[in-house]
Amino acid sequence: MTASQRRDLRDGILFTLPFVLGALLLWVGPMLYSLVLVVLDWNLITRPDYVGMKNLAKLVDGRDPLFYKSLYNTFYFTFFSVPLQLLAAFGLALLLNQPMKGLGVYRTIFYIPSITPAVAFAVVWIQILNPEWGILNQILGWFGVEPIKWLFDPAFTRPAFVLMSLWLVGPQMIIFLAGLQSVSPELKDAAQIDGANTWQSFLHVTIPAISPIFFFNLVIGVIGSFQVFTNAFIMTRGGPQDSTLFMVLHIYRNAFEWFDMGYAATLAWVLFIIIMLFTVIQFRFARTWVYYESESSN
Amino acid sequence: MRTARFANLPWHIICWVLGISFLLPLVWMFSTALKPPGLVFETPIRWIPENPRWYNYPQVFEKLPLFSRFFVNTFYVTLMGAAGCVLSSLLVGFGLSRINWPGRNAVFGMLIATLMLPGVVTIIPLYIIFRYAQLVGTFYPLWIPAWFGYAFYIFLMRQYMMTLPRELDEAARMDGAANFRILWQIITPLCSPAIATIAIFAFLQHYNDFLGPLLYISANEMFTLQLGLLWFQGRFGNFWHLVMAASVMTIVPVLVLFFAAQKRFVQGIQLTGLAGR
Numbered sequence: 001m002t003a004s005q006r007r008d009l010r011d012g013i014l015f016t017l018p019f020v021l022g023a024l025l026l027w028v029g030p031m032l033y034s035l036v037l038v039v040l041d042w043n044l045i046t047r048p049d050y051v052g053m054k055n056l057a058k059l060v061d062g063r064d065p066l067f068y069k070s071l072y073n074t075f076y077f078t079f080f081s082v083p084l085q086l087l088a089a090f091g092l093a094l095l096l097n098q099p100m101k102g103l104g105v106y107r108t109i110f111y112i113p114s115i116t117p118a119v120a121f122a123v124v125w126i127q128i129l130n131p132e133w134g135i136l137n138q139i140l141g142w143f144g145v146e147p148i149k150w151l152f153d154p155a156f157t158r159p160a161f162v163l164m165s166l167w168l169v170g171p172q173m174i175i176f177l178a179g180l181q182s183v184s185p186e187l188k189d190a191a192q193i194d195g196a197n198t199w200q201s202f203l204h205v206t207i208p209a210i211s212p213i214f215f216f217n218l219v220i221g222v223i224g225s226f227q228v229f230t231n232a233f234i235m236t237r238g239g240p241q242d243s244t245l246f247m248v249l250h251i252y253r254n255a256f257e258w259f260d261m262g263y264a265a266t267l268a269w270v271l272f273i274i275i276m277l278f279t280v281i282q283f284r285f286a287r288t289w290v291y292y293e294s295e296s297s298n
Numbered sequence: 299m300r301t302a303r304f305a306n307l308p309w310h311i312i313c314w315v316l317g318i319s320f321l322l323p324l325v326w327m328f329s330t331a332l333k334p335p336g337l338v339f340e341t342p343i344r345w346i347p348e349n350p351r352w353y354n355y356p357q358v359f360e361k362l363p364l365f366s367r368f369f370v371n372t373f374y375v376t377l378m379g380a381a382g383c384v385l386s387s388l389l390v391g392f393g394l395s396r397i398n399w400p401g402r403n404a405v406f407g408m409l410i411a412t413l414m415l416p417g418v419v420t421i422i423p424l425y426i427i428f429r430y431a432q433l434v435g436t437f438y439p440l441w442i443p444a445w446f447g448y449a450f451y452i453f454l455m456r457q458y459m460m461t462l463p464r465e466l467d468e469a470a471r472m473d474g475a476a477n478f479r480i481l482w483q484i485i486t487p488l489c490s491p492a493i494a495t496i497a498i499f500a501f502l503q504h505y506n507d508f509l510g511p512l513l514y515i516s517a518n519e520m521f522t523l524q525l526g527l528l529w530f531q532g533r534f535g536n537f538w539h540l541v542m543a544a545s546v547m548t549i550v551p552v553l554v555l556f557f558a559a560q561k562r563f564v565q566g567i568q569l570t571g572l573a574g575r
Contacts, residue, residue: 008399011477015393016405018386022446023408027415030423037423044426095313100306102313108560109317112324115552117506119527120545124327127538133339135326167320174567219414227418230508234528248418255422256513265422272419279414 037265044259055266067267069242070250074271076158077228077246081165082221086214089169093176107177114170122234125164126151151236154243161231161244172217179213180206208291215290219282226275247271324549331355331543338538354543361534365544367519368526371437372505375522378441379504380497386447387496388489391455392481396467406456412449425513439514440507440522444500451496454566458492459485495566498559505552523548 001009038055042048059067092110096103113121128134129150137147150160183206191201229248232238238245238253247267255264325345330338332350359365393399394406428439462485470480486493511522521529527548531541556563 008397008477009401012393012397012399012402015389015397015477015481016402018445019390019409019447019449019452020405022386022443023412026424026443026446027412027420030420030427033423033427034419037426044429092316095309095316098309100309102310106313106317107564110320111563112553112556113320115502115506115556116324117524117527117548117552118508119524119531120327120549121323123527123531123541123545124323127330128323128326133341133343135322135343138342167323171567174564178567223414223416227416233512251418251421255425261422261426268419268422272416275416275418 034265034269037262038269040262042261044261048262051262055263058263059266059270064263066242066245066250070245070247073158073243073245074226074228074247077161077165078222078225080158080162081225082218084162085165085169085172085221086217088166089172089217090176090214092169092173093180096173096177097180107174110173111170113167118230119234121164121167122231125231126235129160152240154241157236157240157243161228164231165225172221175213175217176210179210183209211290212292215282215286219279222278222282223275226271226278327542327545327549330539331546333539335537335539351539354539355547358530358540358544358547361537361540362526362530364519364521365526365530365547368521368523371520372522372524375437375440375507375511376501376504378437379444380500382441382444382446383448383451383500384493384497386445387451387455388481388486388493390447390452391459392477392485394452394456395459396462396480396485397477409449409452409456413453421509421513428514434514435516435520436514437520440510441504444504448500451500454496455489455492458489462488491562491565494559495562498555498562499566501555502552 039050039052040048041051041054058064062068096107096110128136131137131147131149131152134150136150137145140148148156150156187205187209188201191205196204227248228246229252232244232246232249233252236244238249248271251264251267251271254260254267326343329345329347331354332347332352333354334347334349334351337344337347394402394409424439425434428434433439433442466484466488467480470484475483506524507522508524511525515521515525518529527544530544534540
């Protein structure tokens with residue numbers, strides 16, 4: 001090894017040290033530590049007790065019905081909000097991909113709700129969804145819809161949360177828009193020459209070309225929505241009748257309100273595994289519907 | 299021209315309707331913040347208050363003098379966090395793009411692996427670790443992680459540095475410049491677009507952070523704006539005009555940043571697909 005190679009090795013290690021240390025101290029270490037917590041009964045004050053698989057058993061054998069409730073709520077939210085968010089973001093991107101005036105203004109307007117701090121967002125939506133004077137019911141009233149109790153009716157809290165999540169599609173919309181703008185015009189022209197109409201060229205050229213972006217938004221969207229927390233914490237505190245008790249909220253309560261660290265860590269691991277499982281499944285299925293230009297050319 | 303204008307009409311109508319819906323929450327907030335208490339829940343709603351009550355804003359500070367303190371706390375945490383993100387991503391990004399060394403691909407693989415890890419599994423152990431370190435109740439847990447670097451920002455910086463021509467460093471290397479000097483004097487000035495993007499997103503991330511302060515901050519005078527707003531709403535929840543005035547004040551810094559740096563926002567999202575919150 002020459003002197004300059006040695007120097008580069010030393011510098012390479014030194015420059016990347018913050019990240020490597022961070023990965024060990026903030027990811028690997030805590031994750032291992034969290035595995036230890038799974039077998040403990042510990043309230044942070046008295047000495048921790050070793051309880052073996054007791055935390056896991058409590059979760060499986062139904063002694064904590066709230067776990068199943070939170071699992072259901074989280075899946076409900078994910079299965080409705082992620083596809084609807086993708087559709088909304090893609091629809092907005094298609095609108096903004098037209099050669100029209102005023103695009104920049106609309107793009108700004110569609111994006112702004114996404115940067116609103118979560119607490120202010122939640123606080124204003126409490127009012128928008130108010131059964132008596134909220135604007136949403138006023139607007140629905142124009143179309144003859146009877147006032148809905150939204151956050152006070154367990155049947156409507158989850159739809160309300162899904163609805164609110166549609167206001168936050170700005171970043172996904174920008175990613176779609178960038179993808180739409182990078183679809184090569186030559187491909188579309190070639191399709192037109194071959195006799196494809198606008199709809200066919202959209203279906204067979206545009207959609208495959210941006211399928212990797214659908215995939216990216218889907219993966220990121222699922223990871224994010226499984227960890228939904230803030231709105232439920234602020235707006236409904238998990239209620240009414242635990243209809244907005246999402247998994248992260250359940251974990252938060254077990255850990256920081258009831259100080260059952262071992263059980264909370266077990267719940268967190270379960271959620272972690274669910275999310276990783278869904279991510280892996282999505283990558284597996286990606287081959288069947290995501291189109292990569294470089295692959296098809298060989 | 300006339301036919302073209304008519305052809306665009308459906309498009310404009312759709313965008314108008316959607317635009318109004320997207321702005322509705324914000325407009326309601328700004329409008330209610332200027333109403334007297336009795337008129338907040340008037341139906342049908344009056345969007346532009348007849349006599350705008352600007353006094354609502356100073357009244358927030360009268361009701362809760364600590365509110366100005368929340369701004370100071372938030373800006374401290376936000377600046378420390380953003381500075382850490384920029385510095386760490388410059389250092390690590392340089393090590394992963396412009397120095398050739400045997401472990402580079404392994405570290406880059408580690409970076410990609412942490413990009414998608416859901417953070418929920420580390421919340422509890424990290425809390426206990428910070429508790430052992432006697433740092434619960436201080437601002438440190440809110441910004442220390444930034445100084446180790448977040449994978450997203452490092453990835454963005456590394457991608458950007460990869461696009462800079464190789465000859466830049468080689469000429470300096472011939473002259474015997476050390477890596478650190480090359481980074482500091484040659485590469486960093488060229489990375490200002492990436493630095494700006496990272497600074498903006500890191501600012502937003504720390505400014506909007508809710509769970510962090512919720513877990514680690516308990517003394518009222520140490521609240522950030524997010525906790526402070528929640529506290530204000532809890533204590534003065536009947537005064538919705540004041541709650542909205544307080545909400546507006548927490549949003550204005552973000553809006554100012556957004557309009558000042560809109561182009562960077564769009565570029566940054568396109569570069570990484572990073573969500574805005």
